[in-house]
Amino acid sequence: MSLAKWIQQAWHHQSAWLIVLRPLSYVYRAAFLYQKKQYQSGKKPIYQAPIPVMVIGNITIGGSGKTPLLIQLVKHLTAQNIRVGVISRGYGGQGPFPRLVVNGQTSALDVGDEPACIVAATGVPMAVGPNRQQDIELLLQSYSLDLIISDDGLQHWALARQIEWIVVDEKRGFGNQRLLPEGFLREPISRLQNSTVIHHYTKAMDKPTPYHMYLEVGQPYLLNPTDASPTFNPTQRFHGVVGIGYPERFFASLAEIGVIDVVQHTFPDHHAYTETDIRFTDALPLITTEKDAIKLQRLLTASDHQFVPIWVLPVEAVLSEPCYTLLHQQLNDCHLSGH
Structure with missing residues (x-):
C-alpha cells in the first residue's frame, strides 16, 4: 500500500x-x-x-x-x-505551461485528467498552468470572454x-x-x-x-464499443478501476444502479495508468469513471491488444x-x- x-x-x-x-x-x-x-x-x-x-x-x-x-x-x-473560460493548475500534466486545452488534440498526459475531462464534456475555452495570471492572459489572447x-x-x-x-x-x-x-x-x-x-x-x-x-448517476456506456458490444448488465461481476480523490463515492454510485459485485482496484488521484493496470487474469469487464476513462482511452489507442469491455459511469451535478x-x-x- x-x-x-x-x-x-x-x-x-x-x-x-x-x-x-x-x-x-x-x-x-x-x-x-x-x-x-x-x-x-x-x-x-x-x-x-x-x-x-x-x-x-x-x-x-x-x-x-x-x-x-x-x-x-x-x-x-x-x-x-x-x-466563460476555465483555468486550472493542470495537476498531473507534464506541460509545458501555460497551454490551451483543445478537445481531441491535447493529451491528458500533458494537461492533466480533470482539464481534459472538463473540455471533453463542455468544449469550454481552457488554459492550464501553475501561474494563474499567465493562464488568464493566454485565454484572453485567444478568446473573447x-x-x-x-x-x-x-x-x-x-x-x-x-x-x-x-x-x-x-x-x-x-x-x-x-x-x-x-x-x-x-x-x-x-x-x-x-x-x-x-x-x-x-x-x-x-x-x-x-x-x-447531488450527483445524478447516468447510464454506463462503453469506452471501447465494437460491432458485437454487449449490453450493460448491472448484476454481473466487474473490475472497478478508479483513481480519484475519494474513490468510495464511485463505488457508492455503482451501488445506486445495482452494481454491487465489484473487485475494487483503487489508484492515487490523477494516476497515470499503464496497460498492466487494467489487465487481469480473468475476462471480467471493467467499469470506471469519466475522469479515469480520459486516460484509459490513450491506452486503447496505443495498444495492439484487445481489451475486455470497459464501461464508463457518467455522473452529472x-x-x-x-x-x-x-x-x-x-x-x-x-x-x-x-x-
Missing part, C-alpha cells in the same frame, strides 16, 4: 495515531497563515484580471464533487450566452476573485477537523464563513441547506434552484449578464 493511500485511510477512519502528526500540522498552519498575510498586507502582488473571476474549490484534500459542479455551471452559463472560472485555486492568494464557491462533501465531512497532515483540511473550517458554500449531499440524503447539489439564483445575483454584482 502506498503512503498516500495509507494516510488517506487513516483520515477516513480518524485513526488515533494521527495525533503524532500534530506538530507538523502546526508548522503547516503557521506557513499557510504567513503566506496568506503576505498577500493581504500587500507585500506580495495580487493579480486582478480584466474580467470577473469565479473560484470553485474546497478546503479538504480529496474529491468533493467540484469538477461535476464546474461542468454543470459551464453548461448553464453557456446556455445563458455568457462567454466575459467570465473566468478557476478550477480549484481557493488557496491561490495571488489571484483576486469576485466570486468564491466552496464545495463541502456532507457525507465525507471534515474528519477529525484537523489541518494537514493530521487531518485532511487545507484550511480551518472558519474559512467557510466568508464564501458561498455549496453542500454536496448524496441523492438520498435530506438537504436542509438551500445551496446544495444537479444543483438546487437557489444556487442558480445566487449565481446570477453574484454575476449582476459584477455587472455581468448574458448577451
Whole structure:
C-alpha cells in the first residue's frame, strides 16, 4: 500500500495515531497563515484580471464533487450566452505551461485528467498552468470572454476573485477537523464563513441547506464499443478501476444502479495508468469513471491488444434552484449578464 493511500485511510477512519502528526500540522498552519498575510498586507502582488473571476474549490484534500459542479455551471452559463473560460493548475500534466486545452488534440498526459475531462464534456475555452495570471492572459489572447472560472485555486492568494464557491462533501465531512497532515483540511473550517458554500449531499440524503447539489448517476456506456458490444448488465461481476480523490463515492454510485459485485482496484488521484493496470487474469469487464476513462482511452489507442469491455459511469451535478439564483445575483454584482 502506498503512503498516500495509507494516510488517506487513516483520515477516513480518524485513526488515533494521527495525533503524532500534530506538530507538523502546526508548522503547516503557521506557513499557510504567513503566506496568506503576505498577500493581504500587500507585500506580495495580487493579480486582478480584466474580467470577473469565479473560484470553485474546497478546503479538504480529496474529491468533493467540484469538477461535476464546474461542468454543470459551464453548461448553464453557456446556455445563458455568457462567454466563460476555465483555468486550472493542470495537476498531473507534464506541460509545458501555460497551454490551451483543445478537445481531441491535447493529451491528458500533458494537461492533466480533470482539464481534459472538463473540455471533453463542455468544449469550454481552457488554459492550464501553475501561474494563474499567465493562464488568464493566454485565454484572453485567444478568446473573447466575459467570465473566468478557476478550477480549484481557493488557496491561490495571488489571484483576486469576485466570486468564491466552496464545495463541502456532507457525507465525507471534515474528519477529525484537523489541518494537514493530521487531518485532511487545507484550511480551518472558519474559512467557510466568508464564501458561498455549496453542500454536496448524496441523492438520498435530506438537504436542509438551500445551496446544495447531488450527483445524478447516468447510464454506463462503453469506452471501447465494437460491432458485437454487449449490453450493460448491472448484476454481473466487474473490475472497478478508479483513481480519484475519494474513490468510495464511485463505488457508492455503482451501488445506486445495482452494481454491487465489484473487485475494487483503487489508484492515487490523477494516476497515470499503464496497460498492466487494467489487465487481469480473468475476462471480467471493467467499469470506471469519466475522469479515469480520459486516460484509459490513450491506452486503447496505443495498444495492439484487445481489451475486455470497459464501461464508463457518467455522473452529472444537479444543483438546487437557489444556487442558480445566487449565481446570477453574484454575476449582476459584477455587472455581468448574458448577451
